Structure formats: structure tokens, C-alpha cells
Amino acid sequence: MAERTLYDKIWQSHTVGLLPTGQTQLFIGLHLIHEITTAPAFDMLREKGMDVAFRDRTFATVDHIVPTDMRQRPFLDKEAEDLTQALERNVAQFGVEFFGLDSMNQGIVHVIGPQLGLTQPGMTLACGDSHTSTHGAFGTLAFGIGTSQVRDVLATQTLAMDKLKVRRINVNGALGTGVYAKDVILHIIRQLGVGGGKGFAYEYGGEVIDRMNMEERMTVCNMSIEGGALVGYVNPDQTTFDYLKGRPHAPKGEAFDKAVKYWQSVASDTDAKFDEFVNYEGKDIEPTVTWGINPGQSVGVSEKMPLPDKLSDPESAKKAYEHMGWTPGAPIIGTPVNVAFIGSCTNGRLADFRAAAKIAKGRKVNPNVRALVVPGSAEVKKLAEAEGLDKIFEEAGFQWREAGCSMCLAMNPDKLNGREVSASSSNRNFIGRQGSPQGRTLLMSPAMVVAAALNGKVVDVRQYE
Amino acid sequence: MSEIIKIVKITGTALPMRGNEIDTDRIIPARYLKEVSFARMGDYPFFDERYTGEGKKKDHPFNDPEYSGASILFVNKNFGCGSSREHAPQALNRFGIKVIVGESFAAIFAGNCTMMGVPTVTASEKDIQQLIKSVEENPKTEYTVDIDNKTLTYGKVKIAIDLPDTYRTALTMGSWDSTALLRANLEQVKQTAKKLPYMNNFAS
Ligand code: SF4
Numbered sequence: 001m002a003e004r005t006l007y008d009k010i011w012q013s014h015t016v017g018l019l020p021t022g023q024t025q026l027f028i029g030l031h032l033i034h035e036i037t038t039a040p041a042f043d044m045l046r047e048k049g050m051d052v053a054f055r056d057r058t059f060a061t062v063d064h065i066v067p068t069d070m071r072q073r074p075f076l077d078k079e080a081e082d083l084t085q086a087l088e089r090n091v092a093q094f095g096v097e098f099f100g101l102d103s104m105n106q107g108i109v110h111v112i113g114p115q116l117g118l119t120q121p122g123m124t125l126a127c128g129d130s131h132t133s134t135h136g137a138f139g140t141l142a143f144g145i146g147t148s149q150v151r152d153v154l155a156t157q158t159l160a161m162d163k164l165k166v167r168r169i170n171v172n173g174a175l176g177t178g179v180y181a182k183d184v185i186l187h188i189i190r191q192l193g194v195g196g197g198k199g200f201a202y203e204y205g206g207e208v209i210d211r212m213n214m215e216e217r218m219t220v221c222n223m224s225i226e227g228g229a230l231v232g233y234v235n236p237d238q239t240t241f242d243y244l245k246g247r248p249h250a251p252k253g254e255a256f257d258k259a260v261k262y263w264q265s266v267a268s269d270t271d272a273k274f275d276e277f278v279n280y281e282g283k284d285i286e287p288t289v290t291w292g293i294n295p296g297q298s299v300g301v302s303e304k305m306p307l308p309d310k311l312s313d314p315e316s317a318k319k320a321y322e323h324m325g326w327t328p329g330a331p332i333i334g335t336p337v338n339v340a341f342i343g344s345c346t347n348g349r350l351a352d353f354r355a356a357a358k359i360a361k362g363r364k365v366n367p368n369v370r371a372l373v374v375p376g377s378a379e380v381k382k383l384a385e386a387e388g389l390d391k392i393f394e395e396a397g398f399q400w401r402e403a404g405c406s407m408c409l410a411m412n413p414d415k416l417n418g419r420e421v422s423a424s425s426s427n428r429n430f431i432g433r434q435g436s437p438q439g440r441t442l443l444m445s446p447a448m449v450v451a452a453a454l455n456g457k458v459v460d461v462r463q464y465e
Numbered sequence: 466m467s468e469i470i471k472i473v474k475i476t477g478t479a480l481p482m483r484g485n486e487i488d489t490d491r492i493i494p495a496r497y498l499k500e501v502s503f504a505r506m507g508d509y510p511f512f513d514e515r516y517t518g519e520g521k522k523k524d525h526p527f528n529d530p531e532y533s534g535a536s537i538l539f540v541n542k543n544f545g546c547g548s549s550r551e552h553a554p555q556a557l558n559r560f561g562i563k564v565i566v567g568e569s570f571a572a573i574f575a576g577n578c579t580m581m582g583v584p585t586v587t588a589s590e591k592d593i594q595q596l597i598k599s600v601e602e603n604p605k606t607e608y609t610v611d612i613d614n615k616t617l618t619y620g621k622v623k624i625a626i627d628l629p630d631t632y633r634t635a636l637t638m639g640s641w642d643s644t645a646l647l648r649a650n651l652e653q654v655k656q657t658a659k660k661l662p663y664m665n666n667f668a669s
Contacts, residue, residue, distance in 0.1 A: 019640075023635070025647055025654075029664070048644075077499075080499060082499075083499055120663055123663055145549065145573070146551035152644050152647055156647040158650075160646065195543040228572070251667045430491065430547055432491065
């Protein structure tokens, strides 16, 4: 049968049946868990005397609350220690494979899944974290879920779901120098709105996406949820297969060739029917910076911050200005920056660090800026160090840390203080997100973060490229 | 599973929380995610907006004694966007909220609420404005949210509300706690799994 999207195909092959509620029971091929959303789910299993239904399809790590400087146990933060211990107990009791702090495979769930070759095309994947859409870069249907759904997946390896519509988003042409995957997704969210993806899966394609490496595709898919789309994906192609080849959990030898055939077969048909189409031109995308309190409130770096009355939602914009303290209509360039953060599941991978290091090399962070680089996984850290990127960052005045989520959500000791403004490569600029209720966050690409760190204010990174 | 609880109708007073795009970081700041259980979540909704750094109460609908005891929450657009944390609906629910009425909701948040038996229902922008006004003018107003018939009534006013049919069925049938429902098909689950080539790492 032709005319089907990747979404349709995977949905169909993973359907267990229709539930009396009208929802579909969908099989989940891979379940990734971490310390934050799982403790109550395991408690519920224990209460009801249930087992983990498919424990060999379940993998655990610690990422959200781990300190990235001193990792000595017990952690200084007692609650972080308790939560980590709860996970350690749970994985031991239920027999789930665990990449703990001493494992080379520890890291942010959305970094280690791909890196280990666990995330594969044609699969369904769930994780109790909203940025699970990251894995869609592989042509995987990946769902961010809540704790009671974590319980459902643990107990049954399935979810009760409603089918989404599919919006194809083409990014045509080519990107200019100094313009990165992060700018592409910020641009898309700005255009379609933070709620614009509601009820949709986003399929990303077009020349710009086709040319991206896997890490760049992950950056794009990662922020689908910030545009309101539960699922975002890119069709698997040779870039995907090359990335997977030789990874620890990827099929080997003859099985790999078979896998490639299957992976090719799940891509959307050339005549696939989409519910909606949108087109963007790569050349229209500038380095992009958020000025407000949601990821859709952004401008190109050469633009001025918008006047609330010119926007579709003036109320949200006014609220944003109230918190941020900027003047509507002022240029975004020159906005002061006190903290620079490079990391997170959006931009905490080797390719991100290479791009950032290129700008940082031989330059110095402004003395008024506290700057840190936090690898997305222990493996990313090792690879970056092998290339000497850590030295480049440290010589420039960045701190080089252990792997974790860190200042993306500041559940560990890495936090903003007071009204500090952070230039951040993460994915959320919500009020309070980076640990200070009064703190302010400007989202941008890792290269732009470096440029901001060097100058103590927002500048156009293209002056360095 | 324990007894079946059907959620068909909710009657009570309401609490208005104005604003679009109220995200789950605001509903429950991340530091409270470190607690190993949900038990104390009811103390925390909107904590950073409700208290000063020194722990003094600020002006906030969730602090206002006029609204104490409310079981219905009125909100605007895209409520609950952002982080998937279930702590957010847990915090609201444990605070006493049994149903949320808004212009629109973020998908994960709405799913989390439904699975806890807290309906998230939508109404038109105009109706929401009217509802918020009515409760601000008279916090003692009683509202009835009828999930089955998709209506909300108070005094002589009756407005249309909406929610996805699958959620409505789950709530009114009492099958919103989905684990039991899914677990009943474990045999079919295994059959589906067997047909997926990656389940045996493409060996056969
Ligand atoms: S890096 Fe940030 S968004 Fe990603 S998993 Fe960690 S906390 Fe969530």
C-alpha cells in the first residue's frame, strides 16, 4: 500500500488493538527511564504486585539531578541522593539494565539512547521526559510521557494513545554560515507558535534537513514538543544507517543489512498523504535568539524585539517583557548576558561542542560571565576530550563539567542567581527554569552562546565565522 | 485493579487562574520534583508566585481565601505546556482541583490529568472570559461540569464544553486508570511484539 507516512506505518505495525475507550493500544519497542519520573511508577507496580513486562526493552540512567562538578556519593543534596537511591533500588529489584554514575554509558537519556544504538528507525520509544521527541531524528516514533504512563509501559510495554495528524515541514535550499540546526527549529517554532503543533506529529524534510548529520537532526526533533507537537521525526536515510553501524546495540553483520531493508521500508512513501504542508527557505533563517518566556518568542539576531501589539498574543508578550525587563522595539543585539550554558539534550553532543569550540578557540570569555560546558553523556565527554575540546573551552574561560542535564532545568547545583541573564543552548526559557524564579534565559545555538560569553552580551556569531 | 470510579459530573466552586501558556515549571517548580513521592505536592502549586523568598504569602488566586475549597479551575490558552512532569497535575489535584476548564491545553498535560481522573475540558474564549468574570465577581458561585453531556452550568447559564471522545469515554466509563485496561491484553501484546523484526535484533 502506497501513500503512507512513516507515522502511519509504525503506528499500524505497533497497534495491539483498539481499547474500549476508543484509544489505540500501541506497543512500545524501547522504554528509557531516569530518576525523576519513575519512583512513583515503580511504587505503583509494587503495590499491585506487577512485574516489568519487557525488562530487556527497558534501560535506565541518572541524568536530571546529578551534580556535574563533584560526583562523590552520597550527594551533598540529600533529596538528589534519595531519588538516585530509589532508582538504584528499583532497577535492582525489577532487573532493569542501569547505566549508573560509574558507567561509561551514563548521560542524558536522549543522548545515550542514540549513542548506544538503542534508538533505531521503525521503532516506538517512550520516556518520562518531554524531550523524547529527540529520538525521532532516527525515524522513530518517540513519545514523552507522564508518570502514570511510565507505569503503563513498565507494566504492559504499551500505551493508550490517540492517533495524531501529520504536518510535513520542509526546509528548502541551504543555511547560511553561522546558522545551525537550533536556529532552524527556533525559526519553525516562532512561525508555527508554541501551541501550533497540538494534535500533530511533525515530519521534517527538505534539502536542509536531508543534509544535516544525525546530531543536527536530533536538535531539530528535540524541540518539536516546544512547538506543541508530541512527536517529531525525520525519515531514515543513509546518514541514519551510517550513524548506527557499529554502535553497541545496533544489529551486526548480516542482521545489519536486514535491518537497513526494514529501516528503508518505514520511511514515508514518496506519494505519502500529509494532513498539512509548510515550507521554509534555509536562506531566510538567521541566527535566532529568544527574547521572551517561551521558545516561540524569538527574533533573528539582526532584528528588533517585537512590539506586543504587533503580535498575535499581545498579552503573553507583555507578560514576557514584564519578566525580562527589555524594551519592546530594542535590538536583541547588545542584550546583556551574565551566564553562558552549553549543554542539554538539545545541544550537548559532540557536533555542538565542535561548533562552539571553533568560536571559543584562542578567545577569552568576558570576565563578567560565568560560563560552563556540560557534556550530554560520559561518552561525549570522552570524545570531546580526545579532540582537545575541553582544553579549548578551559583556556577560553569555560568550566568543563561531568555529564548531566545541569542548568537546563537546574535540579542540580548549577543554577542562575537572582536576575542573572543566561545565554543557553538548552530548550526552555520559562520563568524559573534555570533555577532562579527571577532568572532570565535567552535560548540560542551553542556557537551563539560562545559569542555571547566572549562579549558579555548578545552578538551576531557570524562576525567570527 | 481497585474499584472503578466513573467521572461523570463535578459540582463545586471555582478558582480562576488567568494567563496564556502557563507552563508546568510555573505550576510546580523543578526543585519539588526531587521528592520521592507525590504525597506533599498539594502544598506546592504555583509556589514561586504565591510566596516571597522569605515565605510570605503574596496576592495570588491560589492564596485567596475567597476561593478556598474550589474544585474547578478556570484557565486560558495552552495551559500546562512545557515539561511532562506529572507532578503538575498531581499538585493541582492534591490541592483540591477536580476538573480544569480552559480555552486549550498542552497535550501531555491533558493526558496526565485524564489518567489521574481529572478532566481537562475546553470552552470558547468568550465563554471562558465570562466564566472567569463570574467567579471573580462572586467566588461562591456553584458550577456543574457535566462530562457526559459536555455542558457547564451555573445559575441560569449553560455553556458548551468539549473534550476528546476517547477521554470522555475513559472518564465516564471509569477506565481512565489505564494500566488494568492495557494489562488485560498482555497476550496480544506479545503477539504484536513477535512480528516486529527489531525485537530479536533482526536475527531471523
Ligand atoms: S537536558 Fe533538559 S530537557 Fe533534556 S532531558 Fe535533561 S532536563 Fe530534560
